[in-house]
Amino acid sequence: MQAAFYKVMIQGIVNQNYEATARLLVISPNSQSQLIDSVIDTGFTGFLTLPSSVLINLKLKLYRREQGTLGDGSICIFDVYRGMVNWDGKVRPVDINASETIPLVGMSLLYGYRIQLDAIENGKVTIQSLGSLN
Amino acid sequence: MTVDQLRYSREEFAQRGNKIYESLVRSQVEAENQGKIVAIDIDTEQFELAKDTITASDKLLERFPDAQIWCVRVGHKGVHRFGAGSLL
Numbered sequence: 673m674q675a676a677f678y679k680v681m682i683q684g685i686v687n688q689n690y691e692a693t694a695r696l697l698v699i700s701p702n703s704q705s706q707l708i709d710s711v712i713d714t715g716f717t718g719f720l721t722l723p724s725s726v727l728i729n730l731k732l733k734l735y736r737r738e739q740g741t742l743g744d745g746s747i748c749i750f751d752v753y754r755g756m757v758n759w760d761g762k763v764r765p766v767d768i769n770a771s772e773t774i775p776l777v778g779m780s781l782l783y784g785y786r787i788q789l790d791a792i793e794n795g796k797v798t799i800q801s802l803g804s805l806n
Numbered sequence: 807m808t809v810d811q812l813r814y815s816r817e818e819f820a821q822r823g824n825k826i827y828e829s830l831v832r833s834q835v836e837a838e839n840q841g842k843i844v845a846i847d848i849d850t851e852q853f854e855l856a857k858d859t860i861t862a863s864d865k866l867l868e869r870f871p872d873a874q875i876w877c878v879r880v881g882h883k884g885v886h887r888f889g890a891g892s893l894l
Contacts, residue, residue, distance in 0.1 A: 713889055717886045737877075738859070738878075739883060742888050749817075769886065
């Protein structure tokens with residue numbers, strides 16, 4: 673008899689600007705949390721960006737800095753915060769680059785997952801652990 | 807995660823961090839660690855090497871709980887790349 677196997681996945685939607693979006697629960701060390709609508713950006717190699725309003729609201733801690741390379745090749749110094757996200761049913765630590773734009777989910781958070789999306793308004797976005805596909 | 811606050815400006819972080827990387831760290835790591843992450847404490851000039859920023863930073867904080875951390879990706883100007891237009 674086979675055991676029932678429940679495949680967890682993250683679901684999102686392609687918005688009216690043709691951006692693949694996903695809703696994330698971001699959690700602070702003192703257990704505050706906030707739902708964040710993010711855009712999946714495969715051109716961003718980090719974990720997550722959040723604007724200062726969210727970083728302040730969640731009282732996340734600024735703990736280091738780094739240089740990043742922008743799309744035009746220029747270099748920018750980033751403040752990096754530490755937080756946690758509920759990702760695929762598990763709480764995991766993430767480094768968060770402060771950036772005053774729509775929150776971005778990058779390839780470091782997506783590492784080990786398969787993304788599928790229907791590139792049309794209201795298209796379905798699914799993110800599944802590669803481990804769950806075997 | 808015990809660092810209470812960062813004590814240097816962005817510019818000081820970049821200046822001190824990159825100087826320590828160029829003078830002390832680069833020659834020890836560059837040959838065999840392209841693409842890996844170095845986390846440097848710009849106070850003690852100690853560092854940790856790992857495949858990602860979280861692991862490298864946490865290893866450094868275990869040794870120096872008040873570390874003032876500057877991260878560098880070996881062989882690259884930036885730790886992360888932000889795709890064209892994503893910050894506009």
